[in-house]
Amino acid sequence: MAISSLLLRPCPPILPTKPTAENSHRCYTSNRLGLRCLTCKNSLRKETAETSPPIGATLFSDSEYKHSWLEELKRACPPEISSQQWENDDEKFRELVDKRGVDNVRMLILDSVNHAKAGHPGMALGMAEVGYFLYRHAMRYNPRNPKWFNRDRFVLSAGHGCLLQYVCLHLAGFQSVQIEDLKRLTKLGSRTPGHPENTITDGIEVTTGPLGQGVPNAVGLALAEAHLAARFNKPDVAIVDHRTYCIMGDGCAMEGISHEAASLAAHWKLNKLTLIYDDNHNTIDGSTDLAFSEDTSARFQALGWKTITVDLRNGELKLFENALLSAYGETEKPTFIRVKTTIGKLSKKEGTSKAHHGTFDEDDVKQMKQKVKWENHQPFHVIPMIYREMQIQADQGEKLEAMWTSKLHYYQTAYPEEAAEFNALLHGGLVPGWESSLPQWSITDPVDATRGYSEKCLNQLAKVLPGLIGGSADLASSNKAYLHDCGDFQRQNYKGRNIRYGVREHAMGGISNGIALHGGGLIPFAATFLIFSDYMKNSIRLSALSHAAVTYIMTHDSIGLGEDGPTHQPVEQLAGLRAIPRLLVFRPADGNETAGAYKVAVANRDVPSVIALSRQKLAANVEGTSSDAVERGGYIVSDNCGEELPEIILISTGSELCLCEASANLLRKEGRRVRVVSLVCWRLFDRQPQEYKEDVLPSGVSKRLSVEAGSPLGWREYVGEKGSVLGVEEFGASGAYLDAFKKYGFTEENVTRIAKSLLSC
């Protein structure tokens, strides 16, 4: 029987995403030897046996396989369980096979940590049941194509437990994690770094480690699925349909970012999101009693989650399976499964924070191995049948992918228009010619704030980029970051492309990372005031580290925002953001530069960007700015020097560029050779060839003045030893924009004064 027809048979789903006539048949799993539908008991083993073996797996005939397990279980089973109890009891047999799988996961964790002499075994050992069950029975993935679009997404928010995931990826047949990789845990250049990194290891969806971040990542992945499903699925065919799983620990549960994200997930009723809370009652400093007394389940209920508690301390996988089944049946709420576990399970340190990280002593290792009858195995031993066990799930994934591909073909025939758009998204979402949609402005257009120009760019892009989606942390109107006619993403309208984050900047960053890394071609933007980049700094950093191409739209970008005062006036934020590796920070000076910034930001699909924009209307339009020049980071805006070198160069960004231009014009009238340079993106300028940089900022010109209403930090690089930096070295002050600008010297008069004093040196 071909898999496709198998999958169309009308047996009820066991681990369904959401039971529908259409998808009920890819929900089978195997809870017995081989591949078999849990409910209708139809054996699917034949198909499994036909597939290629997993890496490291030993091939067995069916009879050999069963026989080998019998031998293994007789050897390893606790003496109180006689073999008669399970030899002819399929359920019990399956239970013991799974138990042995969990043992194997634990032993690989133990061996890896002790071999590397580093790592965090505590959570990994405690959650072995969960990891094993997810990869063996629950999740849909294809190790031969880890990027298969419709795979389930898994996020390990408690990233320090990555060894659990590495071991599961290895057993499941992901090429990315071989035994040799486990041996190189945390070592330089390994594929098994100390925290999971999506850019290094196939099978890792997002980079985690900073606690709490994985929760919004998972919410973003689930949001992306809900959005794409709403847009593209049809009554007769669902081409977007996967679940999202996230494991979080006590630390994640304490971090505010997880509270924010959890509140939004419930607001959006993302019912295909399952959050698994490793409730092991320990953090680094000791028992959670030290600082954590809340009723976490009740809190999640108050937020609007379905909550389930499962005690896995005795290894009863059935309890966890039931919890997942219950989650799958939920249609209105995301599900929070609180799993009680024992940190450092098996070790003499178990149940204490001492097991959180570090190795085990020889005696402990010996006892741990004895407890699971492992003492005669070499380190990194894998029971050969375990590879085959995991292969069953992997094979299913491969078949699911094949089925999904068939569906996609059908979809292309039945819905060619939608299919074209979907296809564009699968290829990154950049429709040819999208750049030409960006508006252009001329010197005679009315002057606006750069946030005003941004609004026009964003809305033009929304028309041509099907994947553009995003929102603001309750400042859509102030940030001018609302996509008109695109609707709000809400439960009743998952098609909506405006995301209402509420006042939750940090979750917004983490969710945007999830959307960007979903792989569905979505192009997320996230908007707030520049000052509140402070609230989401770590998420922005993770965008850059994990190659999540989020566009951060940050308005009210200087003391020029005026009356709201120093709590809202960014000063040091640009410097702090510029220091983040890989991140592109733009501070455009007008409409054309704003369009140019968007062009670079959108075009680079593995680099995040910050576009800093003014609240206040610019003082004037500037002739000579350029959209195309933005990609070089810095360029000459105006110059009256002809073949000669300028006497002085005024370098600026954003809303201060027009001050420089005005001042330059004044000096030029006095006969001075003055150049004005826009340094709209430092990093891009730094990457230009030396000749270009020399052309723009000739080393022969030592009289340079930088003008930017922010921290002076870093400007010396561009003005040189003899240049001057006009910046803001204090916190700003409440006051009208022009008063605040005057107080800190950002007037044409003061710029001219400093320039003249440089010229007279």
Added chain:
Amino acid sequence: MAISSLLLRPCPPILPTKPTAENSHRCYTSNRLGLRCLTCKNSLRKETAETSPPIGATLFSDSEYKHSWLEELKRACPPEISSQQWENDDEKFRELVDKRGVDNVRMLILDSVNHAKAGHPGMALGMAEVGYFLYRHAMRYNPRNPKWFNRDRFVLSAGHGCLLQYVCLHLAGFQSVQIEDLKRLTKLGSRTPGHPENTITDGIEVTTGPLGQGVPNAVGLALAEAHLAARFNKPDVAIVDHRTYCIMGDGCAMEGISHEAASLAAHWKLNKLTLIYDDNHNTIDGSTDLAFSEDTSARFQALGWKTITVDLRNGELKLFENALLSAYGETEKPTFIRVKTTIGKLSKKEGTSKAHHGTFDEDDVKQMKQKVKWENHQPFHVIPMIYREMQIQADQGEKLEAMWTSKLHYYQTAYPEEAAEFNALLHGGLVPGWESSLPQWSITDPVDATRGYSEKCLNQLAKVLPGLIGGSADLASSNKAYLHDCGDFQRQNYKGRNIRYGVREHAMGGISNGIALHGGGLIPFAATFLIFSDYMKNSIRLSALSHAAVTYIMTHDSIGLGEDGPTHQPVEQLAGLRAIPRLLVFRPADGNETAGAYKVAVANRDVPSVIALSRQKLAANVEGTSSDAVERGGYIVSDNCGEELPEIILISTGSELCLCEASANLLRKEGRRVRVVSLVCWRLFDRQPQEYKEDVLPSGVSKRLSVEAGSPLGWREYVGEKGSVLGVEEFGASGAYLDAFKKYGFTEENVTRIAKSLLSC
């Protein structure tokens, strides 16, 4: 009857902090004309009348006063309430007086916003009842001494509603807010900036505006009270005994930082903390339905709070009074009062987000005034009797302070030893000679990580500084930031000086700010990994802005932390922190510099500091470092140049200084004149006189190399145009410390190589 004897009469308290025989009599309030105990009904009016008049108040004889109110109420009372209903009904009369007080608060808000053409009237108008009631009936304060130690603390976490507080401060008689100040709302240099700033306006306890921050500030204030009360109160005399109030809005309720802080407040059972939630169902972008569906009260219950809901939309103050009474009676939990209000109350924009900020049009203003019979008053009108009303509360505060002072005298006699310590705290907590407790190290001492040196400094300081208190975000052991033998701050031991924050960096920052600004002489420290400064960036900024002298102990300060990889390896954090105005960022190179950093950090009681410390053991001790030199920010560590200029200067910080020293020694052996400079705190060095800076970094030496395992941003300032910067321009990598250091060039060999290439130019 003297106030002191009045206060000793055995009538039960009405608005007690916590009823005890000792304090039951300062709990009186006035809910009728004049001052009267709500419960025993004894009039206290005589005492009140004898006090000096409030600023702007008109003096009345008692009969005039009552008469004037009768006239006012007859004029302003809604026609449906006949004067017979209240003329002889004290309760009703008081209710109407209070109602008129609330009207007056609203009208001042309206006038101020319209006069300034800026500000946020929405929340201020909606919460007028709460503001009025707190300042008129509930809070204990003395406008003539706003810093009175035992005052109740009030935090406006929804800082944009500051106009409500400004108006209340004005009516209550605080010199800091005159009518002229209200007229200058948000204007440059005014005492009424766009968000409340404690360094500008007496009566403002903490600087708020960034949403959510006020909640941990309030938790910190309540923690400080609980700690000091536990240490100093005696069975017969309580010298530390005040409540803490905090108003938060929907935005604060969404921000993760408030979730973190609320979880801790309940864990610590800070029952004297009252959090008032302005549930007006609106944020900037619209109805909270857009992004906020949770059951906030249930969430707070799950965290461990007592919760009360009050509907104030009809102005029934009695409901709020009852809620406060209930909060005062709670001995085990902090109290969360959810107050339903109408944003922009009175305006035609009321109940909508349009009322959040901005002015009102002429027609609206007219109607608003008509609604409260205010149409015949000039702008900024204050009913004269309102000043006198508020004066009653202010007079009480003055008397309470006098009583507290008497108590303190008694305490000094009865408990001289504790009194001496308490007195030291009241004067800032710096006991003479405290600096000498700091350890010193010699070149022959075993080499440690700088976090190890920090541990010793911190523990020595704990012995001599009675106010040193702080903790870590679940990394006490890794940060080595635990005060041995000082106990944990927990409900059963408020005396403990180690605060267990759990994994809640952002709340830790905000709570530390509250502790620092409590005024009880506490010297807070807050510890985490340097990378997680990202999670608390805005709180650190607010420390600097609000002069909260928190010492941030940030370990694992570079890629040198090793195996945990790039998610945990700070790269750009030092640059970002150095850009924050006022903040002192230290990166000490050994034990002596660590001691020096603590010395400066502790000595400066209005400036926060970050001390960045290594996880890894230093490569070697360095001869020539100095504790005393740290206060100059940078100094010469070693030099073989005699009277000549060096050929090259190696500039470094922290764990890389010993690399430079080793490299310098090698170059010196080859006959080179090499200077090594430690630039332990850029800001302090920048503040030195030009000659000193020239002595350390002579402009004649252009060959300079900076070596710091972090972002190069900013180093150009010190190495000059021709110098080289060895920094980290990418994210780090998982790997053993020495492997990671080698990968990025932080080896003696590479430093020497670069130095030589500079020398050969």
